[in-house]
Amino acid sequence: MTTAPAAALARHPHDDLLRTERIPHIWCSGCGIGIVFGSLMAAITKSGLPRQDVAVVSGIGCTGRMAGYIRLDSFHTTHGRAIPFATGLQLARPQGKVIVASGDGDLLAIGGNHFIHAARRNMDLTIICVNNFNYGMTGGQLAPSTPYGAKTTTTPQGNPDEPFNFCALAAACGASYVARWTALHIRRLTNTILEAIHHRGFSFVEVVAPCPTAFGRRNKIRGALDLLRFYYDRSVVKNHIAPGEATIDFDHHLVVGKFVELDRPTFLDHYQMVNRGQVEAWPATGVDASAAGQRKAG
Amino acid sequence: MAGKAVLTGTHFMNGDEACCEGALAAGCRFFGGYPITPATEVAERMSKRLPQVGGVFIQMEDEIASMAAILGASWGGRKSMTSTSGPGFSLMMENIGLGLCTETPCVICNVQRAGPSTGLPTLVGQGDMMQARWGSHGPYEIIALCPASPQEMFDFTIRAFNLSEQFRLPVLIMADEVVGHMNERVVIPPADQIEVIDRAKPSVSPAEYLPYRPGPDGVAPMANFGDGYFMHVTGLTHDQRGYPTMTPAAQVEMTERIVGKIRNNLDRILDYETLLLDDAQVAVVAYGISARSARGAVLAAREAGLKAGLVKLNVAWPFPEQFIRELSHQVKCMIMPEINLGQMVLELERLAQGRCAVRLVAHPGGTIISPRRIVEAIGQALKERP
Amino acid sequence: MTGNAQRELVITGFGGQGIILTGNILGKAATIHDGRHATMTQSYGPEARGGACSSQVIVSDGEIAFPYVESPQVLVCMSQEGFENNRSTLIPGGMLIWDADLVETHDLDPSWSLHEVPATRFAEELGNKMMANIVMLGFLSALTDLVDPESLKKAMLGSVPPQTKEKNEAAFARGREYGLAILKGKAERGAAAS
Numbered sequence: 001m002t003t004a005p006a007a008a009l010a011r012h013p014h015d016d017l018l019r020t021e022r023i024p025h026i027w028c029s030g031c032g033i034g035i036v037f038g039s040l041m042a043a044i045t046k047s048g049l050p051r052q053d054v055a056v057v058s059g060i061g062c063t064g065r066m067a068g069y070i071r072l073d074s075f076h077t078t079h080g081r082a083i084p085f086a087t088g089l090q091l092a093r094p095q096g097k098v099i100v101a102s103g104d105g106d107l108l109a110i111g112g113n114h115f116i117h118a119a120r121r122n123m124d125l126t127i128i129c130v131n132n133f134n135y136g137m138t139g140g141q142l143a144p145s146t147p148y149g150a151k152t153t154t155t156p157q158g159n160p161d162e163p164f165n166f167c168a169l170a171a172a173c174g175a176s177y178v179a180r181w182t183a184l185h186i187r188r189l190t191n192t193i194l195e196a197i198h199h200r201g202f203s204f205v206e207v208v209a210p211c212p213t214a215f216g217r218r219n220k221i222r223g224a225l226d227l228l229r230f231y232y233d234r235s236v237v238k239n240h241i242a243p244g245e246a247t248i249d250f251d252h253h254l255v256v257g258k259f260v261e262l263d264r265p266t267f268l269d270h271y272q273m274v275n276r277g278q279v280e281a282w283p284a285t286g287v288d289a290s291a292a293g294q295r296k297a298g
Numbered sequence: 299m300a301g302k303a304v305l306t307g308t309h310f311m312n313g314d315e316a317c318c319e320g321a322l323a324a325g326c327r328f329f330g331g332y333p334i335t336p337a338t339e340v341a342e343r344m345s346k347r348l349p350q351v352g353g354v355f356i357q358m359e360d361e362i363a364s365m366a367a368i369l370g371a372s373w374g375g376r377k378s379m380t381s382t383s384g385p386g387f388s389l390m391m392e393n394i395g396l397g398l399c400t401e402t403p404c405v406i407c408n409v410q411r412a413g414p415s416t417g418l419p420t421l422v423g424q425g426d427m428m429q430a431r432w433g434s435h436g437p438y439e440i441i442a443l444c445p446a447s448p449q450e451m452f453d454f455t456i457r458a459f460n461l462s463e464q465f466r467l468p469v470l471i472m473a474d475e476v477v478g479h480m481n482e483r484v485v486i487p488p489a490d491q492i493e494v495i496d497r498a499k500p501s502v503s504p505a506e507y508l509p510y511r512p513g514p515d516g517v518a519p520m521a522n523f524g525d526g527y528f529m530h531v532t533g534l535t536h537d538q539r540g541y542p543t544m545t546p547a548a549q550v551e552m553t554e555r556i557v558g559k560i561r562n563n564l565d566r567i568l569d570y571e572t573l574l575l576d577d578a579q580v581a582v583v584a585y586g587i588s589a590r591s592a593r594g595a596v597l598a599a600r601e602a603g604l605k606a607g608l609v610k611l612n613v614a615w616p617f618p619e620q621f622i623r624e625l626s627h628q629v630k631c632m633i634m635p636e637i638n639l640g641q642m643v644l645e646l647e648r649l650a651q652g653r654c655a656v657r658l659v660a661h662p663g664g665t666i667i668s669p670r671r672i673v674e675a676i677g678q679a680l681k682e683r684p
Numbered sequence: 685m686t687g688n689a690q691r692e693l694v695i696t697g698f699g700g701q702g703i704i705l706t707g708n709i710l711g712k713a714a715t716i717h718d719g720r721h722a723t724m725t726q727s728y729g730p731e732a733r734g735g736a737c738s739s740q741v742i743v744s745d746g747e748i749a750f751p752y753v754e755s756p757q758v759l760v761c762m763s764q765e766g767f768e769n770n771r772s773t774l775i776p777g778g779m780l781i782w783d784a785d786l787v788e789t790h791d792l793d794p795s796w797s798l799h800e801v802p803a804t805r806f807a808e809e810l811g812n813k814m815m816a817n818i819v820m821l822g823f824l825s826a827l828t829d830l831v832d833p834e835s836l837k838k839a840m841l842g843s844v845p846p847q848t849k850e851k852n853e854a855a856f857a858r859g860r861e862y863g864l865a866i867l868k869g870k871a872e873r874g875a876a877a878s
Contacts, residue, residue, distance in 0.1 A: 051528070068532065076533065077366065078395075086370060087370060092372075310716055476751060482751075594749030665752070668754075
């Protein structure tokens with residue numbers, strides 16, 4: 001970048017969405033985050049949403065830096081807290097679209113509790129989770145996604161933990177849109193992110209992405225392309241499979257595809273219905289109202 | 299479900315409820331919180347009142363999320379608040395720091411109970427005062443208001459919002475269980491007699507806008523999500539563009555600006571009241587519920603012929619350093635009653651520098667300090683040789 | 685403490701009896717309707733229902749510095765436990781009031797002025813024992829000058845659910861009449877004795 005003559009530099013198609021003055025970015029060569037970032041920008045452009053109505057919120061980590069490079073209202077919050085911050089942002093300005101982009105450790109270890117509750121509420125957020133199976137920025141520590149037996153700097157003899165299946169977790173918690181791709185499924189990933197952006201409710205997109213520097217190197221897959229290929233070759237597209245069966249199994253199948261797409265009211269829809277008196281009191285049947293009233297008075 | 303934001307009139311309500319009414323009168327339209335005794339009544343009333351005025355209430359999964367949510371809501375353009383007590387306040391420290399670093403207006407009401415840990419959930423304490431000042435990591439200044447009555451819960455909550463909007467920072471209301479739960483008269487003035495300050499908006503085009511370029515008073519105008527300014531907001535040390543800048547020089551510039559907003563505007567922030575101080579030989583310096591005990595004690599001491607005076611700190615942080623320094627030249631002794639084992643008294647000691655005696659009247663929590671104990675301390679102080 | 689005449693009252697009972705509401709109504713009457721100063725604080729256990737609870741009310745012409753009541757001039761007991769726990773705090777010459785069917789008194793200070801009222805029974809007769817606290821308020825309005833009786837009634841009517849106003853008004857009247865009758869009886873006995 002520093003050696004190329006300025007005039008020879010072609011404009012990148014997403015330059016208008018980039019804080020170009022912040023380039024070069026911090027990501028390693030061969031990192032999958034750039035691909036996901038490109039897909040995200042392509043999807044935002046395709047969505048046709050007014051730029052000022054889209055915000056990107058992230059937590060801490062390599063993926064969290066996406067918020068720093070995108071020329072939108074963007075918020076780089078504390079570790080794990082992107083989702084509750086985004087919740088407040090979205091509820092304060094419901095006409096806006098709030099996208100959370102962060103890593104697996106940020107969203108599902110330290111931020112796990114926020115994740116499951118935002119999914120339960122069907123909060124109107126799009127969550128892009130770049131899953132690189134470790135904490136890359138800080139040199140490759142154990143993440144809640146690290147495969148059993150894999151080496152990280154905090155599991156030097158191999159990981160004794162069972163990893164989470166994020167898509168199954170999201171679906172079980174109530175996410176109304178759930179999908180997974182690898183970073184090599186670029187076209188499908190872009191379309192999925194676009195769908196997720198247009199989806200009303202909690203949409204979750206997991207992207208299995210290579211971290212050659214910290215994760216691949218320590219687990220004998222040194223080349224970035226080798227790692228990308230390793231994930232891609234094991235992937236099998238199974239749309240609408242039961243999320244619990246959408247496993248990440250490196251010996252057999254790394255299941256990708258769209259697993260959940262439901263139309264259900266968001267938190268704010270429910271909140272407005274309740275406050276307009278449009279929601280029947282619980283329980284709807286089987287209780288003598290006068291008896292219930294008496295208990296309340298007591 | 300329409301309702302009035304300002305309940306003009308005379309009420310008999312508790313401090314938690316008065317805090318809500320103050321917030322609504324100041325323009326608060328978002329509350330994210332988690333119930334905890336003795337602050338639950340704030341959340342309960344907000345859950346009922348906010349939808350009446352077009353606001354949003356959400357009970358979050360914990361206090362970490364609550365604090366994060368009110369920061370998000372503030373950037374979404376709504377005045378926002380949360381309420382909590384000791385254990386929840388501990389959890390909020392992380393994102394109070396984010397609010398300070400990103401200069402995000404919002405209000406946190408801590409209805410203090412006795413700690414440490416779960417402590418005495420239903421009983422009073424004032425043990426979070428140093429946590430309020432230093433609880434989040436790194437260098438910063440904070441504003442903390444200390445109401446001593448439900449009326450002050452109303453008035454100070456409005457002021458807390460105004461200060462937070464004016465100086466772009468989280469402002470703390472350090473209440474306590476007795477002030478929160480005590481019912482007393484609360485007079486709510488007509489809406490047009492309540493001063494409400496809103497954050498300054500950028501007056502330049504997005505191309506020229508630097509989100510952290512300070513205005514004349516050291517405070518940068520704030521764009522909100524959706525205004526088209528495409529700002530970047532980060533908890534990393536950042537430059538005036540808001541961009542992460544990992545250098546000691548950027549750290550110096552940013553922290554100096556952040557603390558400068560308070561240090562250079564003390565005259566607009568500090569608030570204390572005095573009673574019978576002119577000829578006083580002993581000054582009782584107190585805050586919150588203990589200031590009421592102190593007031594009773596000073597009046598009783600005067601009846602007994604003891605030359606005592608009162609300093610009631612309405613704002614505990616920033617501490618009125620200059621005033622206390624001067625006071626230490628005048629009086630023989632300063633007495634601090636507080637419901638902890640000695641926190642704000644350390645400020646008196648620091649500022650007195652041995653010029654006058656400093657005495658603590660302490661209780662670890664569970665009950666308020668009896669005026670009798672303060673009167674005894676006044677009598678004792680006057681007997682001591684200089 | 686302030687040099688102003690300050691009246692302090694404690695109402696004790698168990699959770700669910702409306703003890704806190706009773707204190708609240710007294711405070712409302714004093715502050716909103718009589719234009720005086722009042723504080724109401726409360727203490728309660730962790731149980732939502734049935735635990736001991738008490739409401740402490742101070743009424744004063746001046747500002748109230750210390751809102752806790754350490755030695756009340758009036759003690760109202762609506763439970764045995766409330767009586768046992770608070771009996772010793774009542775000042776000499778103070779007034780003790782209790783629900784005749786819920787409290788058995790003992791070890792009474794001869795300087796106290798003693799009054800019992802079957803508040804819960806009266807409330808039951810009027811259709812809802814939940815109104816015992818309102819009967820007690822009516823009784824208090826007759827026996828003490830804490831607040832103006834009309835103010836108290838107004839504050840009470842402003843604090844109960846609208847559909848229960850009539851019943852509560854009857855409960856208040858029942859307690860007040862009973863109290864006035866006691867006073868009248870005392871006055872007559874006093875006149876006869878002199």
